[in-house]
Amino acid sequence: MLAVQRGFACKEVQTFTLRKADLKKPIGECLESPNFAVPNSGGLKWSIDVYPTGETDECKGYISVFINVNKPVKSKCRCTVNGSSIEGSFAYEFSYSDPPLNFGWEKFASHKSLYSFFHMNKLTFTCIIELNIATPRDVLVPHGFQFYRHVPPDFEFVIGSEQVPAHKNFLLLISPVLKAMLSDDTAESKPSKIHITEFTLEAVKCAIDFCYGRELGDLSIKTAVSVLRFCDQYFMAAVAEELGKLSLFDLTIDSFCEIARYAHECHKKDLLDECCYFFKGHHGDIKAKPEFVDLPPILVVDVLKKAFDLKTEFDVLDHAHRNGISFVVDYLEESLVEAISLDNFCPAVRYAWKCSRDSLKNACAQFLINNREEVTDSKDFLDLSADVVRSILKVAHEMKRKIV
Template sequence: MVSKKKKTTASRHTTESEEGTHSFEIVGYSLQKGIGVDEFIESATFAVGGYDWCIRFYPHGKGDGAKDYISVYLELLTKNCAVRAAYDLRLVKHATGLPMSVYSETTHRMFNSDDSSKFAPHYATFMNRSHLEMEASGYIKDDRLTIECFLTVIVKESMASNTVKAHELINVPPSDLSENFGELLEKGEGSDVTFVVGGEKIAAHKIILAARSSVFKAELYGQMKEKRARRVTVEDMQPDVFRGLLHFIYTDSLPDMDVLSDDDYYEMIRLLLVAADRYAMDRMKLQCESILGEHLDVQTVATTLALADQHNCNGLKDVCIEFITNQNKMDDVVATEGYADLKRTCPSVLVDVFEKASKFRRI
């Protein structure tokens, strides 16, 4: 008779992180005006996860392409090191004392002290300076601006192997629902409808689309002709825009657009806003409005105002009108091609602009 011995073995990889928040208050904000492009001030050094960091603030932007913006960066100061970290750069609204996220990377990425990756984010256009300085934005009060950085740093990773009992291994991971649905969209497994967009075929799942969009629900399950169709043609939309719309429907987040230039990125946001309005994706539409409202400039504000008027984006419309009137930019805006298009396509909105400008001059 053979005697059998049984044992249970397991290994565990442990990752530990440290979180920290640094608040950088700039008193006398207006006195920083005029220091020029590429000039910056920086916060005191603060430590999170055993590494030194600071916040850089460029009042007139970093690079000529960002001269109408402020630039804000998180910088790794510790020399000869590489560390994984996630961050959230915020501006504090003084009326409430609450920070508002402007740019973040929630996935831990590598900061290397020996190259440009020691800075984050990659974009210099953190926020349009005119939008920042609007009284309605609430970011500047009593000539004070407060920048806040919430930072999570990976501090330790270890592997342990031993004989353990099963109940000691139970660990509940964070939700990966959005990742699962995103993978379902990407692979097209079990799809039951194909959209033809600009000559390209894109597979999807009727039940998911109907659950997220009342328009898709009416198209795919209502009395419309697409109810029984397995192939639906989508007119007047680019394939990449439709894919971006589906990405949000499946994952509740905008697609990764880091490879796009700034101009192409904001143009894609405009197109995604139109798609969101067309398919009644209200949260997606508001997210696009928020991005466009925080990155207005003289060259684009008229185009953005026309877009807001055409698609009933009242919040974005108000921000555009306030940008034009409160910053005394009317003459500059009138000289742009976007204004000519606005005058031709949405003449009624100009009444709101001029009424607001008239009130502003009387104050």
């Protein structure tokens, strides 16, 4: 663990210490700092990685220093060796489109240049980082309509036996869907209420409260996502955009499943890409959550492909099998058993025999029985290992005898 002392003032300032003995560590060995939480940032954290003898062989004889963050942010950083003129600086925008979320110096300083600055076999560095943090969105909930509280509401969202009051003219401004429903040439035909059956009272009330700038209180991620869905359904685009900026929607291990499901079902590509990147770094903890197995398998397949750069469904099958994601294995195998063809026969055989999947072995053997000439005449079949060919022929032979 990298020895770190807390900095001073309001800036993000940290110092870290290297010992002279650290300069004898193997190339590529990393000293990691703790994660530093940035106050009022919606969950932003940063950390320092130091390679005392260089990150790679190309950096031999130098120390490498990198800054890590856990989410996109614009930054400026300056790192100095205390008591010397040695320093490095950068301005960099961390983004999900350019992973990993770290940046720094492969050759920050040579060992030769540092030796004279060690004091009692220790060398201290100071790292000053400026992060472009907007004012927390939680305190920027729109408050404009509070000036019209004296106007009595003339519209209701009805959920069961409960009502959520609102002002019709206000709704016309924020929702094209409601505008189309509520606008008409005759006042008599304009409805004064809408019955809501697909959302809970809590979700509808929270959505309208947010539009009016009222305090939302503590929301569960499930309710918060339901509020987003309500806004999407009624095309309250500006409202959904502002709501999505709240720190409540920061990706965490606990919030991942709800947010990923929402991104998938509501076609939020950018948000889903963020989920895939987050999953790559936290897949072990996320897979352990009970709600993970309740996600749509097609969503998890997409996440696995993007997170681990898996090209084919056989790559996904192999990954899911090795990592114990059984519901994805079952989902893909079921569709594969029903759709074996000359194009996917050999990849299916390789996977089935590699991972000992008996039901798929039988399906492949049955396909071989039905299409023996075409299969055995293909180059892909000839490229299968001798052991696999012998095994599938044996399974097919036994199946034919059982049929007889």
